[in-house]
Amino acid sequence: TATLTIAHPTTGEPTTWTMQIAGPGHPETVAIANELTRQRLHLEREQEQARVNGRKWKAQDVDAEQQRRDLAQRFARRILGWSPVTMNGEPFAYTRENAVRLLHEPAYGWVATQFYDFVAADAAFIGSSAKG
Secondary structure (H helix, E strand, C coil): CEEEEEECCCCCCEEEEEEEECCCCCHHHHHHHHHHHHHHHHHHHHHHHHHHCCCCCCCCCCCHHHHHHHHHHHHHCCEEEECCCEECCEECCCCHHHHHHHHHCHHHHHHHHHHHHHHHCHHHHCCCCCCC
């Protein structure tokens, strides 16, 4: 795991809000990768069956909003917890539902951007004692 310190959206200064994020080798991250692989293999199997049977394969219609929600739900699993924080004057405790809200609702886009940038940077998960 690694700790993400959320920066203030206008000043860029670090805040006291920190998140514990599952790294690439964390069981939750591995489970997500396995689910995605199973979905891809299932799709490839359907396409191959259609080809073998001489049928046209038609992709399912994708709803953009549902795709955004699915992505938020999947990535929210990598947020393992966060420090106490107040949003809009109210306590905003860590729950899986609140993690999904942070990654899905446009009002929290400034947090989602920091989260996605953090998980995309593998260096965040490499300890300082690692030799390369």
